[in-house]
Amino acid sequence: MYTIFFLIGIGLFVGVAAWFLFIWAVKSGQFDDPEAPKYRMLDDDDEPAKTAEHGKREEK
């Protein structure tokens, strides 16, 4: 008979947990840059690295 209240309790608990997760995500800056990540996943990380020469470049 009280199963429904039990289930509602679980539902509310999950909902509130997700809300806390959302608050954490906003506070830790997960939503600061909604643009870049969609491009970032397409970037290749494993380009064969030539010797980095820019360090030795002289100032003009």
Add this chain to the structure above:
Amino acid sequence: MSESETTAAECVQCDHCMQETGRNTAVTARIDGQTKYFCCHGCLGVYELVNSSSLDAFYRQRCDWQPGPPATGVKLQSAHFSDTVTIAGDEHRIELLLSGIRCASCVWLIEKFLVKVEGVLSARVNYATHKAIITWSGRKTTLDTILNAVRDIGYLPHPCHQNAGSTVFAEEKQDLLLRFGTAGFFSMQLMLFTAALYAGFFQGMESRYRVAFQLISWALASPVLFYAGFPFLSNAWRSLRRLTLNMDVLVALGSLSAYLYSIAMIPLGGEVFFDSAAMIITFILLGRFLEAGSRLKAGNAMAELAELQPQEALLLSESGQTTMVPISAVNPGDRIEVIPGDRIPLDGVVIEGEAEVNESMLTGESRPVLKEPGSSIFAGSFSMNGRLTIKVTGKASATLLSRIIKTVEDAHARKAPIQNIADKTAGFFVPVTILLAFATFLYWKLSSGSTVSALLNAVSVLVIACPCALGLATPLAILVGTSASGKKGILVKGGDIFETLSKTTTVVLDKTGTITRGKPSITDLHDFARTPAFLQHAASLEASSEHPTAHALAGAWDGDLLKVERFRAIPGRGVSGTIEGESWLAGSEAFMQQENIEITPEQQAIASRLDTEGKTVVMVACNKRVAGVIGLIDDLRDDALPMIKLLRKKGMKLKILTGDNRGVADYIAAKCGITDVQACLGPIEKAAVIRELKERGECVMMVGDGINDAPALTEADTGVTVGQASGIALESAGVAILKDDLRLISTLIDSSSKCFSVIRQNLFWAFAYNLIALPLAVTGVLHPIISAMLMATSSLVVVSNSLRLKKP
């Protein structure tokens, strides 16, 4: 005399910045066996650097890049940045604002490049805010190295001070996101229980379940109202205390009355309206959140502007030694030195040296101005060539640049508080509803004598009148309208702008850079040498010069260039050199006289005619005789005439304002068929012209792009910038058209009148509902569930009507 049309130059695209550049003026280099073209040495440098770091994937994968040159060759003072560095042990951390980020691949390039710099621990760039967070090891590298590395690949770092305006916007946006997220979360949960309650009403429901569900609904609605809706409640309270009724009062009244009525109904066994209370707050928060996003973009532009005025100056002591001092330490009467390529830090008078100075940001004059001893010079402009010694005439806080910024701020402050249609509605609707509720209370109290039932009836009037649809009518239409224009590349920075836009009667256009290209092109060509090689010689001679006029000339010849020996450039006058043994000169009339070149009366007449037409006159001489006279002008953009035609069709009055001289203004005006032109206007005078128009009852839209337009953009009812505008213009304008297409101005007016008419329809629906439901509620015959359904229907009508704006 032979006269020919403008020669179409063959153009190539710069391989780094993708800007179109004349084939002959382009810098070429052979890289990996291929010939690459660049618009300048800066681009070549960046390309080589990116290529040698094996990051050339950047050029293959970038998309949505907006053409434009990189920021190379700027000197960086790490001292400006040092106070923003935080140090923890060996780990140094800095937050930088980067200008020059044009596409998402830039983020990739900067991160990858910086991580390869020795000693850099991490680099993270935020594409939305153009901010970079870099950490590095203090033992292995220095701040200077990092700043220069960023600069070398074509991006300009600015110190990111915590008190900058953009931080405030970012915090506001985050706060709104939290509130909107919370409201959305709880509203969704709430809907589940509300749906159950509605079903229970029709099918029957055990009272303990109903009460339980109602209690849960109460619990879920409370955070929405008191946390997410807190800004509305506090604003409403503030405006009630000042007796000015606005939109927030409407929202607060609607949601609070539904909320309180529902609480009272739980023990009485009536219907609850917690969902209405929560929904109105959620929707309006969504609109505010999106609006904050576009304001944040503008705030960042403002932070970049702060860099226009250099913070340090080279102070010249009596003994002739120079020291770097902050500009606040320079007093009137002091002498400072400015080296070529630097921005002028303070207003003053030139006492030594000569240079051509680009003042277009301040005056709108498209040509560089020659500064000689005795001429006055302004902070924010920059010296293109030549070293100057300047006697400072005013303090750092009193420069023309800071006066312009101040004018903009003042105009912002003076603007009447937003009197938009929703506020006006609220001002009338709120007192009427409250009076009606009060009358209902009195009527039932007197007729039945019971305070409780009288109170309940009065509150139910408030609930029925619950201006949910009314509250949603404006924000929702604006929300949909804003995002629809955003997709077309039009950034509207606030809902009230749609209303003023749709009333526009006069469109005022800035000339330089707005309806013209902002760089000169050849209009007249008089060839006296009668040799086809004339233009070739002129182009070869000018190809080595950095002057914009020279660029235009060099670009007009699309064949091969000749080799120039003994090249010499004289600032403000012209260039000279030897080609195939003959001595050639190109430059102003004064330059010719100075060099004792013979000018025939015919040539003299052509030159003075071109001059009165506002054209820049370049004379080309060979062996002491004038071989040709060339006239150049900053010509109309290709999309200017279509735009003017579109605006005319709408019955707009058009007007051109410019800082340029009369001749140029008249030429452009004649070409685009606008008779109303005012020339030689300074930034503050432009604003005055706008104010005058407004006083005559016109609703003015100002279109401009530079600092010199900023006061006028703010003064106008709506300010619009098109394409790549300067930071302060972006900040001052209400609308930023990001795509470089003038025709979007007409699209903007169209979509705002469409949006405005949707708002009016919405308000009509919302009022119609209230007009029907209110009398029924006052007499107490309306069943709560019917009123709930009516309420939902009226909101639904408003929502679906607003969604029509999405269609193109």
